[in-house]
Amino acid sequence: MNQLILRNRKKDYGMSIRIVTFGILLLLMSGAAFGQKPDRSSPPPLGFPGTLRLPAIQKFKLSNGLPVVLIEKGGVPIVQINLLVKTGSAMEPMDRIGVASMTAAMLDEGAGSRTALELADAIDFLGARITTGSGQHTSVIALHTPVSKLDAALPLMSDIALRPTFPAEELDRLRKERLTSLVQWHDQPGTIASVAFNQTLYGSRHPYGIPSLGNEQSLRTMKMSDLKHFHETYYNPNNVTLVVVGDVRIAEIQKKLESVYGGWKGRTTASVNWTDATQVEQRIVYLIDKPGAAQSEIRIGRIGVSRMTEDYFPLVVMNTILGGSFTSRLNQNLRETHGYSYGAGSFFDMRPLPGPFMAYSAVQTNVTDSALSEFFKEFGNIQKSLPNEEFEKAKNYIALGYPDNFESVSQIAGMLAEMITFNLPDNYFNTYVSQVLAVKKEDVERVAREYVLPDKMAVIVVGDRAVIEKGIRGLNLGTVQVKSIEDILGKPPKL
């Protein structure tokens, strides 16, 4: 294994905002050796890693104060423009769940002078894509278009953002579509497991505990005025950032954005206080019966950390080792060593509030109990002293792989969105790699002990109860509660 030594190199281009350099303990890159066999006794030494040069992050404001973050990226003549609204489903009142998601979905169902069909036809004819959606803390309208079609696509995008018409018949249509999605969830073991996991961790009074699509009752009672109110309150220049990445120059794009977004009037946004979720304090198992299932879907975990945690980098390294890469311990154990599964892993979903830590797999039905014990073996092992090689491999994997996030315009826009959502500093991309490489082994070991608490986890298993229950109870993990799919999802809505 190659040891990594960080070697700083000064930036050498005015335009480079970020230089990733690594010194790797290296030998000369061997040249071609014609006519003789290559030496295969050890892998060839690595040469010197190249430098990612990303054009500067440029920031400006439109005349109404709307902030714009731009990266001019040449190469392929396409551009991505994301209108990032800093509000998502977490701001919904408890009796209005699904409003953020439905609001986003309704934006392109009629806007400006165009009907839903006319809008779709205009966008498709350009070869552009405009998508709308919402997460827990953000909503987004994303335009991806050939640069040659930008002038035609921008007015369509701004109609969708500023002037949605919210036709009643389209809401009725989407309501039925979403109620039908709730019906289809009953077929999907992975969805059932994830819904149950979030419910168990956060309960039904916390925005992270409830599917952002909404439930039957909220979908049936959702009114157009709810959507209009959400749009008026949160989609406004005081609560929005435009992210632009692509083959455009600042002077021209500033003019273009000003013409479609500069007249948008701001207003103050509301804020909501969340109830704190109750952490999982003792191990509990929910067995959700799916008769005849060929595999058991497993989710194990507890409430993790906020993205703002000071332990961000040690946690990223620790999770890479536990379940965040192909060679991670969970995947190696459950897939390669035992053949119980096609894959296993874990993640910390870091959000403004502490999101879940989750370990997951889908395992062959008749080894469900053995698979669960292997999960807990690995949760135990990660608390112990970490071998140096494994620690270095994980850091290299994250640090040297980081430039991969900056290849396409949509990837870069996604990285900028993370920066904006979490108020990360402007030099965040520049310092990411050095922060990964600066992580200390004792901190990785510490965060494992602090955040991976095997005795305080919820265990969700969706599988064939008749086959797996006895084995699961035999593990004595803790209280086992048997549930039906309807206990988790409710009855399938009748349409």
Next chain:
Amino acid sequence: MKRLLLILFLPLVLRAQEVNLSVPYERMELWNGLNVLLHEDHTIPRVSVNMWYHVGSGHEKPGRTGFAHLFEHIMFEGSGNVPEGMFDVWLEGAGGDNNGSTNTDRTNYYENMPGNALELALFLESDRMGYLLNAMSPQKVDGQRDVVKNERRQRYENQPYGMVWIVMAQNIYPKDHPYSWPTIGSMTDLSAASYDDVVEFFKKYYVPNNSSMVIAGDINIEQAKAMVTKWFDEIPAGKPVEPIDPPAASLTSEKRLVMEDRVQLPRLYMSWLTPPLFTPGDAEMDILANILAGGKNSRLYKRLVYDLQIAQDVSAFQSSASLSSSFWVMATARAGHTLAELETVIQEEINRLKNEGPMDREVQRAINQFEASFLRSLETAAGKADQLNNYFVRTGNPDYFNEDLARYKAIGRNDVQAMVQSFLPDGARVVLSVVPNGKKDLSAAGSTEVKP
């Protein structure tokens, strides 16, 4: 110590409003028949190595379905000079990722990593091409057999409607046709696969003259060529691999089938045999799929989902492959509606296209979307690498991007109409109804029960 030079490199040349797609490359061929294509792109300091072996599930022998894919898994388990597990460990330690995939025609492998780790990837790829059997054992075969069986459970058996792909392959193609069995294979055949099969398959298909490799990204071409020679030149050529040449598949009647599944809503699948990849008619079928089900204004989406609201979703696609393609229409009924209702509407729309053809705007709208998607496909080195390999293998010209796009741009409404008339006959297709257990009354009319 060598540092890679950073050169601003524009893979695209723009001419006025016309986009000219070109991905420049250099080609080298080793004495043993290995073809190598190299493409420089210094957008990010990463490189993608993309290796194709020209063997897929279509080459499998009777009783060994799923073997090409099982073999793909075994390729990651170490080789003569790479201890088990170290293929992934070494690559991840260098900041790389890797994977592979198998279809009816080919098996591909790729490594994406920092440019400085190129030689590591070439060492690993050449070692498994040259020395896989030095480290093979029955235990390794058993280990991946279990993993692959779980892949089958996860992706087919435990998915709603998941067994459809297996049932449909059997019914679209005649029994002995190499596309009549699924790439994932049957559980019985996966159990039967042996160590001896691995040896035979490797010697026959995993030879340099049956493979091609693309290196795309942050490289210096001359240095990369030297490395290729260094690591691959010693590998002996194998016997020439005969192309599979089965009798052309044809459907001579309409098969109407119904299958029960653990699902809430019934779903209709229709499939026809259509022209092979890159042959006349193939691109027209892509355009047709967009006209039928791409976007809100597409004919089937607009009627079934938007206007009538009797379907939850509808999709259409041309599944292109080298011996034969298939064209698919799929739609899920809303609660309270039957697949017979859906089929009636789908048939009406197909008949309208046969009788009247599409409108010019519908065709142009589809072409414009394909043109934009060609641009998107040029954004990543890994994407370009796989496409260069694909074009090279299928057409002989790796930089076929412009020609490929030209296929679409040349299509007019009459072409689409002619292809619907030729290739979507009512009397030669498979119509499969998937219904909730015990609800055969929701199926399309006149369907015979089939079990997975």
